[in-house]
Amino acid sequence: MKGLLRRACVLAAALVAVPLTPSLAASGALSSGAPSSEGRGSAAPQEPGTSVLRTITSGGRERTYQLHLPDGYDPAKSWPLIVAYHGRGNTGAGTEAFSRLSTLPAVVAYPNGVVGTGDGDRQAWQGAPYAAAGVDDIAFTGDLLDSLESRLCVDTRRVYATGKSNGAGFTGLLACRMADRFAAVAPVAGAFYPGTGEDCDPERPVPVIDFHGTGDTTIPYQGDEDRGLPAIPEWVAGWAQRDRCATRLPDEVAEPDITTRRWTGCAGGTEVTHVAVTDGGHTWPGADGYSGGGCTTQTIKAHEVIWDFFRGHRLPRDKH
Incomplete structure (x- = not known):
């Protein structure tokens, strides 16, 4: 088994990209029947297939x-939208x-x-003890969604x-406070x-x-009481309880x-899933390059598993 684990994981190595699977490629834009944002029909702000750094103003601050x-x-x-939050x-x-994620x-x-107070040059997200004081990333996220939906056909x-790590922890906060805007969340190596x-x-x-x-x-799997970090299985079980799931x-x-753990029979047709990587490090499963310290599994590709999960969930119609 240890030999198999060594083959499944790599330590901070550059990896060869794997072509997008047909099942993923087939589930993108919808030509009809989808609730489009006000940006429908607007000229694209950049060429398809490209990534560009952009700015908006939120809370009197340029972001x-x-x-x-x-x-x-x-x-x-109409296109689905994924918002991905970086780690500290x-x-x-x-x-x-x-x-x-950009292959999806x-x-x-x-x-x-925003760079945290007394935290060198490290950018972080609301909810962590090292996050910048007075910065409302919930409001920023709302402003970002409004901006994207006004310019793009979403x-x-x-x-x-x-998100990853600190960014993954922030997705937990988004699930708590912005359930009317996000259909589902997928934290990876979350700092909760x-x-x-x-x-x-x-x-x-x-x-x-x-x-x-x-x-x-x-971010230890079994938690860290001194830092207020919960054991990961307990955090996930908390969401299963919050979603009133009937069956584990x-x-x-x-x-x-x-190892995959799933809860079904949840309220509103939702589901809760936990993917545990045995001996896995503070990493993004299937990463193409360095994503954190420790072992990076190649048994699964997180972006593929996330997409399979996301495309099975939509906001209720009464939310839009």
């Missing part, structure tokens, strides 16, 4: 984000580089956080959030500090898929290193 338009972007068709000290462009048939925005029922979940009372059940390595030494299915083990 930036990396915007990727998928190949074949057509402003006459990383950038939107850095997350785009390793995550392979969706518009992807990679926003940049299916407002198919807006999703994912108390500030990301206090008084969490979402206005609707939120589908969640969570990824975490059992060998993560940065038997764990599914995919050799050599992936």
Whole structure:
């Protein structure tokens, strides 16, 4: 088994890209029947297939984000939108580089956080103890969605959030406070500090898929009481309870290193899924390059699993 695990994982190595699977490529824009944003028919702000750094003003502060338009972007068709939040000290462009999210048939925005107080030059997100004081990233996210939906043809029922580490923790806060805007969330190696979940009372059940390595030494899988970090299985089970899930299915083990735990029969047709990577580090499964310390599994590609989960969930029609 240890030999199999070594083959499934790599330590901070550059990886060869794998072509997008047909099942992923087939589920992008919808030509009809999708609730389009006000940007329908507007000229694309950049060439399809490209990523460009852009700015908006939020809370009196200039904020930036990396915007990727998928190949074949057509402003006459409605496209899903994924917002991906970087980890502490990383950038939107850095997350785009390793995550392979920009290979998906969706518009992807990679926003940049604000440098935390006394934290050197490391950008971070609201809810963490090292986040910049007085910065409202929830409001920024709302402003970002408004801006993107006004300029692009976005299916407002198919807006999703994912992130790594500190950014993943922030997606937990988004699920709590912006359940009316995000159809589902997918945290990876999440840093779920108390500030990301206090008084969490979402206005609707939120589908969640969570990824975490059992060998993560940065954000330990079993939690860190001194830092207020919960054990990851307990955090996920909390969402299953919040979503009023009726059934926890038997764990599914995919050799050599992936264990998937699922809850079904949840309120509003939602579901909760946890993907544990045995001996996995503080990394993005299937990353194309360095995504954090420790072992990076190649048994699964997080962007593919995330997309399969996202495309099964939409906001209820009464939200838009």
